[in-house]
Amino acid sequence: MRKPLTSLLIIALLAAWGSLGWVLYIHSPSKAAASDTQPQRIVSLTPDVTEIIYALGLGDKVVGVSTYCDYPPEAAAEPNVGTYWEPDMEAIVSRRPDLITGERSSKSDVLQRLSRMGYQTASLKMDSIADMMAAIDTLAHLTGHMQQRAELDRSFALKLAAVSDTVSGRPRPKVLWVVQSEPLRVAGRNTFVNEIIELAGGQNAIGPTTMAYPPLGIEQVLGAGVDVIIQPAMAGAVPLEQQQSNADRLWQKWPAIPAVRTGSIYVVPPDTVSRLGPRLPMGVEMVARLLHPRCFTDDEGSSE
Amino acid sequence: MRELLTKKQLLTNMAVASVVLLCAMLACSLIGSQQISVLNVLKGPGVTAGANPDYEIFVRIRVPRVCLAVIVGAALACAGAVFQGMLRNPLADPYILGVSSGAGLGAMIAIVLGIGAGFLGLSSQSVLAFCGAMGSVWLVWLVGRFAGMGQITPLLLAGVVVNAFLSAIIMFITAVARSQDVLASVLWLMGNMTEQSAIVLWLGATLIAAGIILLVRLTPQMNAISFGEEEAIALGVNTRRVRFLTFVVSAFITAVAVSLSGLIGFVGLIVPHAVRLVFGPDHRQLLPMSCVVGAVFLLIADTIARVIVAPAQLPVGVVTAIAGGPFFLFLLCRYTRKVSLLNK
Secondary structure, three states: OOOHHHHHHHHHHHHHHHHHHHHHHHOOOOOOOOOOOOOOOEEEOOHHHHHHHHHOOOHHHEEEEOOOOOOOHHHHHOOEOEOOOOEOHHHHHHOOOOEEEEEOOOOOOHHHHHHHOOOOEEEEOOOOHHHHHHHHHHHHHHHOOHHHHHHHHHHHHHHHHHHHHHHOOOOOOEEEEEEEOOOOEEOOOOOHHHHHHHHOOOEEOOOOOOOOOOEOOHHHHHHHOOOEEEEEOOOOOOOHHHHHHHHHHHHHOOOOOHHHHHOOEEEEOOHHHHOOOOOHHHHHHHHHHHHOHHHHHHOHHHHO | OOOOOOHHHHHHHHHHHHHHHHHHHHHHHOOOOOOOOHHHHHOOOOOOOOOOHHHHHHHHHHHHHHHHHHHHHHHHHHHHHHHHHHOOOOOOOOOOOOHHHHHHHHHHHHHHHOOOOOEOOEOHHHHHHHHHHHHHHHHHHHHHHHHHOOOOHHHHHHHHHHHHHHHHHHHHHHHHOOHHHHHHHHHHHOOOOOOOOHHHHHHHHHHHHHHHHHHHHOHHHHHHHHHOHHHHHHOOOOHHHHHHHHHHHHHHHHHHHHHHHOOOOOHHHHHHHHHHHHHOOOHHHHHHHHHHHHHHHHHHHHHHHHHOOOOOOOOHHHHHHHHHHHHHHHHHHHHOOOOOOOOO
8 A cells, every 4th residue: 555645755756747848848949040140150060061161261260160171271270070970069069159050961960959059050952053052142141251252153153164165066975973883873963963074065974863873783884885984082091093093993894885995084083073162163174174185285375 | 596685675776776877977967078167067058059168068968968878778778678588588679579670761761751840859750760660569569469379489580570671671772862861871770869859858758767667567577477478377467468568668668769869789688688697687676777777888888979089979889889798798707607597
């Protein structure tokens, strides 16, 4: 038999626990209100957005970056707050940020979590060049750097126009863009890489696919008649030349591919083509030089 | 021969364990990648977000994570103890009846379809993981009952096969999904401790505590069943009802834990074994003691995970396995000569 005192205690405990829940429910935080003052302390969690922030001349306001933010070099010197998908929340908060930026992605809910804590966040969609221009616009509006944004837009358009003028009217070689060689995975049509290929005067060797970066059988590669194979180098200890000779050896098995016959297999430095950022025109020019080497050797002298 | 468990001894052991747990909670909330001062924390929040980072770190990041580790650790260890006893299988863990793959599939669907909306600060991932976990357990239970008429082996086999089948579907989705979605779900599958909002923690704690209390009240019957089905029936235990209740409640608290923190391995397997080795197989003590030890274990593992390679963060499952494995082997060698593993 239970004593009445015990029952009373249990009821009191339950009531206290229940009211705690009620208080927590009422005080459960909602979205942070957008601040009307311009951010002075920015933490950027993805390298593409970091590059945009520096290109907008906001470098002196950056107080923290992710492990992978290595460009420009000043960015890499800022305090490291972990990776985007496994961030060190304590390190982020200890930087006392008033704006936290990152790419909108299913990889990480860190921006939502920070937003629930009351921080102003900018979650930027970065899937295409148009998205990147919109992201530049958003950041410029948030920080009041509209002047720099206009300059950035202008130089971006100028550089791209220069490349497209050079390669216009040339036949468009079919490009296979290898993002992973074993097993083979390539860039499909619905990617910003596809935009780079098109701007550089090429065309994607593979047709529309449901996946953005589909895995591909060698049969499909043989059928596509690939003229050029481009493979961004993997970051890591293996030097670029080594990766190039590995790729050459790997493809030698398939001399039926036009790109293998002509030796048009290129391992390229990844930063300007694998990262959707303000350095994109440099990447486009690099690819254009690989696809149309003659155009560039011809007018190198005149453009200098 | 071990002497019988007295009520006084049980209460003393539990009181000591609870004090250890409270000390561990206090210590772990003072440890982190950032140095914070308790005085600054006591000053309270500033006027704007970010005015007092020490307070923010302590109240918004560390304390929620410490609470989450305690809740999840207790739930997994308790469910593991129940499954090991009721299935009479030392390899049983909380995920054995399909919870892990069901939850994994649910979370993966939420990530790949990009369902954003949750409620009360719970992500859609958590909600779908919970539904997937309960769904797969229900399926296993149904098949096991249909095939086995109350026997254990068909239930175990159904669990293994459903796990394999759902894992294959997860692999299929991995093969066709966008690569960044895959990374997100792999990280989730490895265990995902984040600072949940207070109301979510409250809800999780309430559900799990209710489940644990119910299970602890069933421990005398569990003891009877662990002697054998017939003996239990002879002692007047409704074995079918007890078995059903313990499975449903254990699966439920496991599903709640998984939806809060992803799949954290090892806690539910080794903590009950360790407790059994040290304190003996009596469920009346095994269950509550496993809860407390599981909570302390996961708490310490999570603290190590967030501090040891800061600012990089380790998945907590890596720490539970690396730290827990050798320690468990030590216990195994030290105590197995005294007590047999499952009181057979």
